[in-house]
Amino acid sequence: MEKTIIINIGNTIIHIEESAYELLKAYLNEVKHYFVNHADDLEIVTDIENRIAELLTEQLEEQKKQVVDAANVNFVIGQMGRVQDFDTIEDEESEPVINTNYQAQPVDKKLYRDMDERVIAGVCAGVAHYLDFDVKWIRLATLLTVLLGGTGLLVYALLWIIMPKAKSRLEKMEMKGEPANLQGFQKNLDEELQAVKERLSEANKHAQPIFAQVGIFIGEFFEWLGRFVSGTGKVIFKVIAIIIIVFGALFLLSLIVGAAAFQGFWDESIYEYFPFSIVNDGNRGVIVLSAFIVCFIPILALVLFSIRVAFSKQAINKTLSFALLIIWLAGVATVGYQAAKISSEFKQHAELTQTNDLKTLPIYVIDIDKSKFFSKEDSIAYHINGNEKNKIVVDDFEDGPFVSPNNIRIIINKSETATTRIVQKYESQGKTFPSALQNAQNISYSYISKDESLVFNPRFQLKKGSIWRNQEVYIYLEVPVGTKLIIKQDAYRYINNYGTWDCADKENDSNDSTAWIMTEDGLKCIAQLKEDAIKKKKLKQELLDLEFLKKNRSADTIYQDSVSTRIREVEQELGINIEEN
Amino acid sequence: MIAENTQTQMRKGILEYCVLSIIARGEIYASDIIAELKSAKLLVVEGTLYPLLTRLKNNGLLSYNWVESTSGPPRKYYTLTEDGKGILSQLDQTWQELAYAVGISQKGANS
Secondary structure: OOOEEEEEEOOEEEEEEHHHHHHHHHHHHHHHHHHOOOOOHHHHHHHHHHHHHHHHHHHHHHHOOOOEOHHHHHHHHHHHOOHHHHHHHOOOOHHHHHHHHHHHOOOOOOOOEOOOOOOOOOHHHHHHHHHOOOHHHHHHHHHHHHHOOOHHHHHHHHHHHHOOEOOOHHHHHHHHOOOOOOOOOOOOHHHHHHHHHHHHHHHHHHOOOHHHHHHHHHHHHHHHHHHHHHHHHHHHHHHHHHHHHHHHHHHHHHHHHHHHHHHHHOOHHHHHOOOHHHOOHHHHHHHHHHHHHHHHHHHHHHHHHHHHHHHOOOOOOHHHHHHHHHHHHHHHHHHHHHHHHHHHOOOEEEEEEEEEEEOOOOEEEEEEOOEOOOOHHHHHHOOOOOOOOOOOOEOOOOOOOOOOOOEEEEEEEEOOOOOEEEEEEEEEEEOOHHHHHHHHHOEEOOEEEEOOEEEEOOEOEEOOOOOOOOOEEEEEEEEOOOOEEEEEHHHHHHEOOOOOOOOOOOOOOOOOEEEEEEEOOEEEEHHHHHHHHHHHHHHHHHHHHHHHHHHHOOOOHHHHHHHHHHHHHHHHHHHHHHHHO | OHHHHHHHHHHHHHHHHHHHHHHHOOOEEHHHHHHHHHHOOOOOOHHHHHHHHHHHHHOOOEEEEEEOOOOOOOEEEEEEOHHHHHHHHHHHHHHHHHHHHHHHHHHOOOO
């Protein structure tokens, strides 16, 4: 038994045993090496390869075999002759002629673009050959000058235009400064003459007018651009596609895990958070499943498309992708239906108010109780020991995307009667008015009123098992005129109808609370009122002074005019002040 | 060694002339040229012929056509160009002269 290899030689497919292949390969390398310095190396080697292919196929036919073995290859080599035998006929005499010719010529380097080692147009490689530098340093220097100011770009383009390509072997040897009297540089005299002629014509080409060179440059530039897009560009696309595949696959995995979790394998308490709290118990499975389908399938499609880009292979067949599309559409329809159903439960609005009269006191302190309210179940769940009374759990949970909008709102108004009262208004939506009312009744909210202190809970709770239907709680605090209110800083954000943040007490820097007073025109900041009063007093004083001046210096008309203007201004300001108060 | 070298030189000069003469008889495939040369005991190995044919072609003495083959890749069939024919007739003349010269040299002018 022997391993066989399929080779393509002279455009013919041939099965060949491995040992025979090694033999043939060695022979062809020998032949190629022999002709490498020949002007028509490619053509000769191709002719020889074609002939070898023919000889091998003939032998296979003759011997009724499928696979070429070492004996066949040896026969072919015998027929074609070893390279040592080639010498005798073709080029023996000319060799010394070439040697003397070339040795007489001084070898100097010429500046050519090296197309064999090029990255863009071979400029750097050519310069490296000329200066006898390692090409990587030249490239580095070029890159640096391009990045720092971009002069390198200009120089590169110029050199691209000026430097000719090294096309022929002779030019390549000149570029690298190799001596042309290479051993095995097999040429007879007329070939040599031909090469010299070529060289002359090349030299004429180099003397072409500069615009022709520019034309060549532009052509080559676009050729390079095309190669870049189809080569490097493709690579970039593939890299992007692979990144998409990796992240898409991770995302799909997390979707599966997430869906499984929502299906109830994980933690039921997730449904107490917004927006999951919207969903009715019975529909959760359906909604989770359809939402999963709606998210999963487009990402799957993206990943499959990326696979196709990256590996040029279709990952699934048409039927399957069509089926996926249908499933996705079904998912979208289900989500749409459920969304419509849920939104219908927000159609009706109901309000519920509860009024409490408070003891009428001259001063109230409004504060927010940050400590979290725990039901007995929660206390057990969070392992809060009832004995540790001194410990308080503070609810610092800010409004995030997953927090139900359950903040209360406090509105402070003037009391028409002489009593202080708190009106709690509970609002909710529902499919019908009774269900909306029921949803409103499911709100549980409490505040503590003790002597002058009013401590509000920042949030309301929904009774166990009830769902979120845009429930809202408004606290209307009605106080009679002349009542002083101390508002703690924690409460600022819950009070909507006054600019609580603007009332800064300049004398008192502690600022953890502000003092307010209820007037006929609503609640006023006491610090602000004080400031206004001081200002008013000053203006009044100025007015008196001005009037005094006016009386004393009645002769000076210009002076009179300016004083009168100022008096009008001050009066106007005072008038506004008076109106404001 | 000296004899060998001279033999090679003689063969080499004649080989090109023979190849041109064979091709002059009509369009012919490279391996048929080889077969003829072998039967004439001129050529040792095939590998020698291809560089020669390529050079003659590049010098404008030969041209070739691709012809489909039933057993393997398409083949190059060579023909003589007008230039080739001109050169060949010169070579024919030279050969006559050489044959005459050799004959005279061997047998003497007066025989």
